[in-house]
Amino acid sequence: MTAATNTEERYYNYAYLDEQTKRMIRRAILKALAVPGYQVPFGSREMPVPYGWGTGGIQLTAAIIGPDDVYKCIDQGADDTTNAVSIRRFFAAVADVATTEDTGLATIIQSRHRIPERPLEAGQVMIFQVPQPEPLRGLEPRETETRAMHAYAEYGLQYVSLYENISAFGRIAGGASYPVLVDERYLMSPSPIPKFDNPKMDMNPAILLFGAGREKRIYAVPPYTRVRSLDFEDYPFEVQSWDQCCALCGATDSYLDEVVLDDQNNRMFVCSDSHYCAERRTLGHSGPMAGHALAQAAGEAG
Amino acid sequence: MAYVAVKGGERAITNAHAWLAEVRRGDPAIPELSVAQICQQMRLAVDRVMAEGSCHDPLLAALAIKQARGDLPEAIFLLRAYRTTLPRFGASTPVETGQMAVQRRISAAFKDIPGGQVLGPTFDYTHRLLDFKLAAEGGLAPAAAMDEATMPDAMPTIASVFAHEGLLETPPVAADPPEPFDLTREPMTFPADRDQRLQALARGDEGFLLALAYSSQRGWGSTHPLCGEIRMGTVSVAFTPDELGFEVEIADIALTECLMLSGFASIDGEAPQYTTGYGLSFGHNERKAMSMAIVDRALRCADLGEEVMAPCQDAEFVLSHSDTVEASGFVQHLKLPHYVDFQADLLFLRRLRKEFAQPRPAATTGSMQEAAE
Numbered sequence: 001m002t003a004a005t006n007t008e009e010r011y012y013n014y015a016y017l018d019e020q021t022k023r024m025i026r027r028a029i030l031k032a033l034a035v036p037g038y039q040v041p042f043g044s045r046e047m048p049v050p051y052g053w054g055t056g057g058i059q060l061t062a063a064i065i066g067p068d069d070v071y072k073c074i075d076q077g078a079d080d081t082t083n084a085v086s087i088r089r090f091f092a093a094v095a096d097v098a099t100t101e102d103t104g105l106a107t108i109i110q111s112r113h114r115i116p117e118r119p120l121e122a123g124q125v126m127i128f129q130v131p132q133p134e135p136l137r138g139l140e141p142r143e144t145e146t147r148a149m150h151a152y153a154e155y156g157l158q159y160v161s162l163y164e165n166i167s168a169f170g171r172i173a174g175g176a177s178y179p180v181l182v183d184e185r186y187l188m189s190p191s192p193i194p195k196f197d198n199p200k201m202d203m204n205p206a207i208l209l210f211g212a213g214r215e216k217r218i219y220a221v222p223p224y225t226r227v228r229s230l231d232f233e234d235y236p237f238e239v240q241s242w243d244q245c246c247a248l249c250g251a252t253d254s255y256l257d258e259v260v261l262d263d264q265n266n267r268m269f270v271c272s273d274s275h276y277c278a279e280r281r282t283l284g285h286s287g288p289m290a291g292h293a294l295a296q297a298a299g300e301a302g
Numbered sequence: 303m304a305y306v307a308v309k310g311g312e313r314a315i316t317n318a319h320a321w322l323a324e325v326r327r328g329d330p331a332i333p334e335l336s337v338a339q340i341c342q343q344m345r346l347a348v349d350r351v352m353a354e355g356s357c358h359d360p361l362l363a364a365l366a367i368k369q370a371r372g373d374l375p376e377a378i379f380l381l382r383a384y385r386t387t388l389p390r391f392g393a394s395t396p397v398e399t400g401q402m403a404v405q406r407r408i409s410a411a412f413k414d415i416p417g418g419q420v421l422g423p424t425f426d427y428t429h430r431l432l433d434f435k436l437a438a439e440g441g442l443a444p445a446a447a448m449d450e451a452t453m454p455d456a457m458p459t460i461a462s463v464f465a466h467e468g469l470l471e472t473p474p475v476a477a478d479p480p481e482p483f484d485l486t487r488e489p490m491t492f493p494a495d496r497d498q499r500l501q502a503l504a505r506g507d508e509g510f511l512l513a514l515a516y517s518s519q520r521g522w523g524s525t526h527p528l529c530g531e532i533r534m535g536t537v538s539v540a541f542t543p544d545e546l547g548f549e550v551e552i553a554d555i556a557l558t559e560c561l562m563l564s565g566f567a568s569i570d571g572e573a574p575q576y577t578t579g580y581g582l583s584f585g586h587n588e589r590k591a592m593s594m595a596i597v598d599r600a601l602r603c604a605d606l607g608e609e610v611m612a613p614c615q616d617a618e619f620v621l622s623h624s625d626t627v628e629a630s631g632f633v634q635h636l637k638l639p640h641y642v643d644f645q646a647d648l649l650f651l652r653r654l655r656k657e658f659a660q661p662r663p664a665a666t667t668g669s670m671q672e673a674a675e
Contacts, residue, residue, distance in 0.1 A: 012387060041489040046382040051628045052635025076642045082311030083638050089312075113642045131635065142618055144492045169654060175646020194646045214628045216489035240649050258645055272642055 002099045015062040015095040021045060025063035029209060032220035037182030039133050044216040054087055055213025057110045057129035061091060064125065065108060070098045072106035077114035077272030101275045115197040117254045117276040120206035122223060128191040130212040133219060135179045135189040155187050158230065166235055175240065181228045182221055196239045196255045201227040244269045247289035249280035270294065326371050340364035349585020350374055354626050355381030356486065356505050358555050358584055375626045382627050395540045395549060399559045402535040404457050410529040411563060417457030422534060460531035460561055471575045494617050499601050503594045504582060506624030512589060514614040515596035523612025525579065525599040530561040534586050558583045562595035567606050577606060
């Protein structure tokens with residue numbers, strides 16, 4: 001855990017946003033929690049990072065963070081990817097907040113594209129960066145239409161699309177951003193997490209908040225809410241699986257990244273969740289390529 | 303190991319930013335540009351940054367241009383991200399462009415109009431020949447001759463010229479107008495009223511609006527535009543603080559305004575009139591103001607009973623994609639790592655290819671039939 005620091009960036013208000021804006025965002029969060037899965041429009045602000053780079057997640061964090069929080073930020077599951085480093089440094093600077101890579105120690109976990117492998121706990125807040133909050137946007141480009149479809153819970157178009165996958169590919173396609181139904185009412189995009197992570201959202205004890213800055217929408221899954229990935233009785237929902245275990249820690253239950261080692265078709269598969277992998281290695285687990293330079297690099301960064 | 307380079311980003315970021323600062327300065331043997339120089343000599347860039355940055359502050363816009371190495375969308379982003387942190391203490395009274403201290407005003411509709419045609423400082427009718435004297439640092443240009451007598455104090459707008467005959471639609475002025483929509487506080491909503499549309503267009507990307515206006519001219523949602531008037535000059539901005547209760551002039555700002563005349567229509571059963579499109583931009587930017595006016599008119603098609611057929615007439619299409627900062631950020635976010643989603647795609651593709659190589663006819667046909675049922 002890295003202690004809080006104080007730098008010149010504190011010339012801005014605590015956690016960057018002014019207090020009125022934070023109140024506006026908190027009201028949107030409360031509304032989102034009250035209507036699980038419903039996309040609440042909010043007056044998203046320009047942030048000092050570009051739209052598409054986490055502005056929604058950053059605004060959510062800025063609205064709820066306090067000096068006692070412990071902040072973790074990951075991108076693709078890893079704490080040391082460049083954009084995660086950049087956002088973590090931002091909050092360390094503007095919110096005097098302690099940061100951590102330890103999923104268990106964090107009170108706020110901001111993420112792009114993953115849910116950590118370690119189960120979340122009551123009291124934790126998981127913040128997702130969302131590029132496109134509208135799960136139906138790929139099927140219907142007009143906001144006026146999709147809002148009406150949500151209002152009437154008219155999701156036939158989505159089921160037709162899944163059915164078309166089956167007729168084209170023999171199974172439901174879509175590895176990430178796989179649509180879910182929240183509390184059997186609102187169709188929701190889980191953000192571009194792999195569908196491997198979808199089941200983690202169901203009856204999760206943590207608060208799940210989703211922020212789309214550019215599209216100006218906030219939505220939420222309150223603790224212990226049913227989240228069901230869409231499927232058919234004869235084509236049940238399934239998650240990704242690998243023939244290999246993690247080459248570094250030997251885990252067989254984690255989402256794996258593929259690392260290309262050379263141009264001779266040699267590759268290794270390692271945990272996408274860098275902290276999960278490091279913790280397992282500390283506990284003495286090892287995979288077939290344990291001690292590889294990649295493990296040392298990850299250890300150094302951690 | 304490319305992967306290691308993607309990871310361990312902390313040191314990489316710091317070093318990359320140091321490199322950026324170095325290339326921004328360029329060859330140290332060349333004198334550094336000052337913000338004041340940019341403000342004076344790159345004024346049209348400053349104007350564009352202020353307009354799309356939604357913030358009238360020439361020195362900050364110039365600073366943003368310097369910091370962004372002349373990349374205007376990046377400078378616009380810098381100014382927006384600063385602007386959004388500013389406290390809001392109220393709204394000015396509407397500026398009166400009819401009272402503008404005009405530097406340039408032309409109408410393509412009449413040969414002469416009250417107040418006259420004033421060319422002002424324009425690129426129009428210059429021959430686009432590179433001026434190699436400028437490369438040799440040409441020094442001071444001779445002062446332009448100015449005859450005060452030819453510039454009246456106030457120039458009536460083209461709308462007031464038409465007013466007597468009622469040839470031109472006149473937007474109703476509400477006695478107690480509601481607060482205008484403010485995109486910097488509220489998200490876009492559809493259907494969008496004209497105040498919301500005009501604000502989005504005023505902040506919108508100049509290139510995008512130019513292309514839309516051009517597409518309209520070429521027949522993709524034509525508005526048959528005719529340039530009623532373009533005027534550029536300075537106007538006073540006034541504000542009434544609650545504590546004082548009377549109006550105080552707080553600034554003089556330069557604006558470019560365009561009124562585009564368009565096809566006739568009978569609005570609400572009235573006699574036929576010219577309809578109009580309106581464009582307004584900070585500073586001197588006629589390309590932006592004219593494009594905005596054409597697109598504004600095109601977006602009014604539904605209100606005027608015309609069919610929505612082309613992109614420039616489709617409010618959701620135009621307004622959702624006009625913002626430079628949003629568009630630039632989202633297109634470029636594709637640079638961020640996507641290897642988790644890519645891995646998901648790869649798994650799926652490999653599975654499909656494996657099945658393609660080793661077909662399992664019975665199982666596949668069976669499930670297909672089942673799915674079709």
